[in-house]
Amino acid sequence: xxxxxxIQGQNDQTLSAIVRRQxxxxxxxxxxxxxxxxxxxxxxxxxxxxxxRPYYAQINGKSYFPLLKGYGVDLGVAQxxxxxxxxxWSELNxxxxxxxxxPYSTTTVDLKNNDYASPFGQQNVPSARWKHWLGTDNxxxxxxxxxxxxxxxAMMVGVVSMSVALLLGLFFGALAGYYGDNxxxxxxxxxxxxxxxxxxxxxxxxxxxxxxLTDSLGTSIFAFLGQLLLSLxxxxxxxxxxxxxxxxxxxxxxxxxxxxxxxxxxxxxxxEILESIPSLLLLLSIVAIIDKPSLMIVMVIIGFTRWTGIxxxxxxxxxxxxxxxxxxxxxxxxxxxxxxxxxxxxxxxLTSVLISVSFGIASAILLESSxxxxxxxxxxEQVTWGxxxxxxxxxxxxxxxxxxxxxxxxxxxxIFNLIGDGLTDALDPRLKQ
Amino acid sequence: MFVYVLKRLLFFIPTLxxxxxxTFALSKMAPGDPVRLALGNQDQGxxxxxxxxxxxxxxxxxxMSEQLGLNLPSFYFQLSNAATPDTLYRFIxxxxxxxxxxxxSMYGNWPQIADYYASIKRTEYAMLDVKQDSTxxxxxxxxxxxxxxxxxDYKDRNISAIxxxxxxxxxxxxxxxxxxxxxVKMQTAYNxxxxxxxxxxxxxxxxxxxxxxxxxxxxxxxxxxLDFGISYIDKRPIWSKISEAMPWTLLLxxxxxxxxxxxxxxxxxxxxxxxxxxxxxFVTVILFILYSLPVFWVATLLITFVTTPEYGMDLxxxxxxxxxxxTMGLGEVFAERASHFILPVFCLTYGSLAYLSRQMRGGxxxxxxxxxxxxxxxxxxxxGKVVWKHxxxxxxxxxxxxxxxxxxxxxxGAFIIEIIFSIPGMGKVAFMSLGARDxxxxxxxxxxxxxxxxxxxxxxxxxxxxxxxxxxxxx
Numbered sequence: 001x002x003x004x005x006x007i008q009g010q011n012d013q014t015l016s017a018i019v020r021r022q023x024x025x026x027x028x029x030x031x032x033x034x035x036x037x038x039x040x041x042x043x044x045x046x047x048x049x050x051x052x053r054p055y056y057a058q059i060n061g062k063s064y065f066p067l068l069k070g071y072g073v074d075l076g077v078a079q080x081x082x083x084x085x086x087x088x089w090s091e092l093n094x095x096x097x098x099x100x101x102x103p104y105s106t107t108t109v110d111l112k113n114n115d116y117a118s119p120f121g122q123q124n125v126p127s128a129r130w131k132h133w134l135g136t137d138n139x140x141x142x143x144x145x146x147x148x149x150x151x152x153x154a155m156m157v158g159v160v161s162m163s164v165a166l167l168l169g170l171f172f173g174a175l176a177g178y179y180g181d182n183x184x185x186x187x188x189x190x191x192x193x194x195x196x197x198x199x200x201x202x203x204x205x206x207x208x209x210x211x212x213l214t215d216s217l218g219t220s221i222f223a224f225l226g227q228l229l230l231s232l233x234x235x236x237x238x239x240x241x242x243x244x245x246x247x248x249x250x251x252x253x254x255x256x257x258x259x260x261x262x263x264x265x266x267x268x269x270x271x272e273i274l275e276s277i278p279s280l281l282l283l284l285s286i287v288a289i290i291d292k293p294s295l296m297i298v299m300v301i302i303g304f305t306r307w308t309g310i311x312x313x314x315x316x317x318x319x320x321x322x323x324x325x326x327x328x329x330x331x332x333x334x335x336x337x338x339x340x341x342x343x344x345x346x347x348x349x350l351t352s353v354l355i356s357v358s359f360g361i362a363s364a365i366l367l368e369s370s371x372x373x374x375x376x377x378x379x380x381e382q383v384t385w386g387x388x389x390x391x392x393x394x395x396x397x398x399x400x401x402x403x404x405x406x407x408x409x410x411x412x413x414x415i416f417n418l419i420g421d422g423l424t425d426a427l428d429p430r431l432k433q
Numbered sequence: 434m435f436v437y438v439l440k441r442l443l444f445f446i447p448t449l450x451x452x453x454x455x456t457f458a459l460s461k462m463a464p465g466d467p468v469r470l471a472l473g474n475q476d477q478g479x480x481x482x483x484x485x486x487x488x489x490x491x492x493x494x495x496x497m498s499e500q501l502g503l504n505l506p507s508f509y510f511q512l513s514n515a516a517t518p519d520t521l522y523r524f525i526x527x528x529x530x531x532x533x534x535x536x537x538s539m540y541g542n543w544p545q546i547a548d549y550y551a552s553i554k555r556t557e558y559a560m561l562d563v564k565q566d567s568t569x570x571x572x573x574x575x576x577x578x579x580x581x582x583x584x585x586d587y588k589d590r591n592i593s594a595i596x597x598x599x600x601x602x603x604x605x606x607x608x609x610x611x612x613x614x615x616x617v618k619m620q621t622a623y624n625x626x627x628x629x630x631x632x633x634x635x636x637x638x639x640x641x642x643x644x645x646x647x648x649x650x651x652x653x654x655x656x657x658x659l660d661f662g663i664s665y666i667d668k669r670p671i672w673s674k675i676s677e678a679m680p681w682t683l684l685l686x687x688x689x690x691x692x693x694x695x696x697x698x699x700x701x702x703x704x705x706x707x708x709x710x711x712x713x714x715f716v717t718v719i720l721f722i723l724y725s726l727p728v729f730w731v732a733t734l735l736i737t738f739v740t741t742p743e744y745g746m747d748l749x750x751x752x753x754x755x756x757x758x759x760t761m762g763l764g765e766v767f768a769e770r771a772s773h774f775i776l777p778v779f780c781l782t783y784g785s786l787a788y789l790s791r792q793m794r795g796g797x798x799x800x801x802x803x804x805x806x807x808x809x810x811x812x813x814x815x816x817g818k819v820v821w822k823h824x825x826x827x828x829x830x831x832x833x834x835x836x837x838x839x840x841x842x843x844x845x846g847a848f849i850i851e852i853i854f855s856i857p858g859m860g861k862v863a864f865m866s867l868g869a870r871d872x873x874x875x876x877x878x879x880x881x882x883x884x885x886x887x888x889x890x891x892x893x894x895x896x897x898x899x900x901x902x903x904x905x906x907x908x
Contacts, residue, residue, distance in 0.1 A: 199512055200638060203512055203514075203638045204636075204638075207512070207513070207514070207638075208514070208635060208636060210538075211535065211538050269447075269448075272448070273447075273448045273451050273452065276448060276452070276883050276886040276887050276890070277452060277455075277879065277882070277883050277886070278842075278844045278845045278848070278879075278882045278883075278886065279845060280845035280848055280849070281844075281845065281848065281863060281878065281879055281882060282879075284863075284864070284867055285456070285459050285867060285875055285879065286459060288463060288867045288870070289459055289462045289463040289464065291464050362725075366727055369727065369729075370727075370729060370849060373729050373849075374849070374852065374864070376867075386729075389729070389730060389733060392733050392737060393733060393736070393853070396736075396737050396738075396740075396741035396743040396744075397743055399737060399738070399744075402733050402734055402737040402738075403734070406727065406729075406730030406733060406734065407730075409727050409730060410725060410726055410727060410730060413725050413727060414721075414722070414725040417721075417724070417725050418721075
């Protein structure tokens with residue numbers, strides 16, 4: 001059966017199959033992908049790998065599942081029984097207990113091993129089970145636990161910021177690449193109305209609703225997303241008005257003449273302008289205006305500064321694809337433009353956008369760790385690789401804090417770079433057989 | 434060519450304008466009170482003197498805001514709603530103005546809101562003139578605190594409770610009779626504001642035109658004649674702070690860029706010529722690792738291991754640029770500076786070096802595949818001649834384009850390096866001013882870095898044409 005698949009795979013000449021075959025020949029890239037899967041698993045299960053609360057505990061004949069229960073308490077649907085609220089988990093008298101592999105959370109302060117306990121030095125722990133394998137920091141927090149939970153943060157940064165960047169990048173890239181400079185046509189009057197109505201649309205979508213939006217951010221992220229969607233709906237509804245009326249304007253004398261909008265020029269200039277601002281400085285000054293530091297906001301802002309690369313890439317690919325025969329064929333068949341963009345041109349250009357996503361994740365993780373290294377934008381209680389690394393400054397004896405978190409950043413960034421390289425090579429038409 | 438350069442230079446103008454509007458908007462959104470920062474952060478909320486002292490404090494505040502130009506509208510125009518008065522910018526204290534905006538969004542009747550606001554002011558001043566004694570101490574304190582709260586509250590429930598409390602507290606002593614009557618008036622004003630609400634006015638858009646006498650225009654017109662204003666923190670002209678910091682950043686970047694090109698070009702050619710050999714593979718792997726090493730990690734490691742006696746390798750100084758005085762000779766000054774520069778320059782160089790040589794190797798390889806190289810080889814030319822005479826110039830094209838993208842990342846990289854190694858360059862200065870919310874400074878650094886980046890892009894485009902005669906910008 002497996003053999004059959006293999007033969008079928010060899011004959012498969014779709015673009016994605018060819019790319020996959022080429023990619024699989026690139027050993028470093030394939031290995032990176034495997035390591036990445038491991039890192040992702042660690043990131044997803046961090047709470048279960050490193051946690052101060054035991055999986056299972058039996059105290060005075062009663063059984064508890066503190067680790068799972070912790071989620072319920074955090075969500076507000078459960079409460080700690082009185083004998084377990086505000087306890088030091090490691091100091092309870094258990095009859096039976098099953099600990100997580102690393103029995104420390106990021107916030108667990110081990111007072112017996114504070115002030116930088118070295119991984120190789122004498123540690124004040126009851127048994128090897130409780131050893132701090134990668135040492136502790138000044139407060140006695142376990143470095144290994146921080147590393148594991150930092151993985152979750154890094155993965156989230158990569159995924160969230162690149163999703164934001166992808167959304168923006170695909171939107172602008174597709175607009176610029178598909179329409180170019182002479183394909184978006186509208187009557188003069190529509191263009192004028194569009195320019196006039198745009199501020200008005202923003203006024204009704206965001207200006208009037210600004211307090212509703214900011215207040216909902218205080219309640220919950222879902223309430224905010226709901227309000228945001230509503231705002232976007234208002235925005236697009238208002239913008240749609242003149243464009244729907246376009247066909248009626250055509251009969252007008254001067255104002256009804258069709259002109260083309262230079263979409264490509266406008267978007268390319270926008271990208272050029274954004275790219276001429278040093279991203280770290282831009283990021284720093286945006287983050288500085290936020291009252292309450294939050295990882296989520298940092299991730300979204302990183303996404304907002306990183307979309308230009310994707311847009312540029314996609315634009316280039318689309319400009320190339322646009323003049324190919326199958327697009328002309330689709331146009332000749334009378335398909336609407338959105339269908340040609342979404343169904344025909346995007347899928348072909350997307351494979352190459354993967355390259356820039358891969359490199360983009362690397363740089364997003366790097367940017368976030370630079371920020372938390374500088375102690376900006378991320379709340380102080382949030383443990384990230386960058387914030388751990390920053391603890392090493394000025395404490396030369398704690399080499400383990402200087403080495404391990406930085407190494408984690410390095411490995412993750414390298415992996416994404418290698419995957420990006422692998423994709424670049426796999427998509428290179430010169431290497432295709 | 435000339436026309437092309439001119440066109441590009443003209444394109445600088447809108448770009449820089451947009452960046453300036455962006456930075457300006459960011460600085461306007463930033464929390465914190467620049468006037469108070471410039472006044473040295475003294476707290477004016479708690480004055481124990483009479484109303485005249487308070488007025489003097491307010492006057493100083495107004496004077497400073499006038500000096501900083503913050504009493505002007507922010508921009509040429511503003512799209513807001515019919516409920517908001519076009520003079521709202523005159524309320525300079527941002528938290529109070531924000532609260533007024535909030536009230537406007539709730540009630541939409543500016544005359545009544547203004548009445549209410551004025552009545553808080555009157556109550557506050559009336560309270561300041563009350564003679565302090567045992568009967569007025571507690572209730573007076575309550576009234577003062579309540580006034581401060583009212584300036585910043587918009588929730589109906591809170592406000593009603595606070596006003597009730599004030600009316601009750603001020604009734605307790607005969608000395609506070611004026612305060613009491615003002616508090617009662619305030620209650621009436623507040624109720625009038627609530628009952629005569631016209632929130633629908635918030636839905637009518639209105640364009641407010643302020644003309645050229647605004648903060649942005651003033652800042653920009655000064656900026657264009659290189660008058661960058663003064664720093665909020667130490668009142669020094671920004672120009673002098675920048676001109677002290679800029680040379681270090683430029684020097685750092687210049688050395689690092691030159692070094693990386695000098696090393697990367699031969700290295701790339703060498704490893705392309707040895708393609709596939711173990712030496713090439715080794716170099717490629719090393720370069721790849723260097724490329725992925727986060728610069729702040731390397732800097733932290735270097736500081737940890739080679740600048741302290743902890744591991745027996747106290748080879749370099751840790752921070753700063755070293756002490757230089759007049760008695761030292763040129764050689765000594767150079768040695769002192771160089772020892773401080775080695776680590777930062779190394780950190781700044783290795784990444785771009787690795788990137789450049791990878792590109793150079795790729796460039797050479799793709800040129801060596803060309804037909805004319807095969808022809809040259811077929812003619813029997815020596816390998817060195819083929820590479821240096823035929824392939825070299827063409828393989829430079831990719832790494833020259835990179836120069837443009839190298840510059841912004843070099844500036845960003847230099848920022849972190851300067852902060853870690855405590856070098857008083859632009860990055861360090863910008864970082865410090867961001868922390869202190871000294872926005873005129875941040876502004877200037879941002880504009881200058883954007884300008885440098887644009888210039889870098891232009892230079893690389895011109896070099897492009899110089900290296901490759903096939904490329905011509907004249908049509």
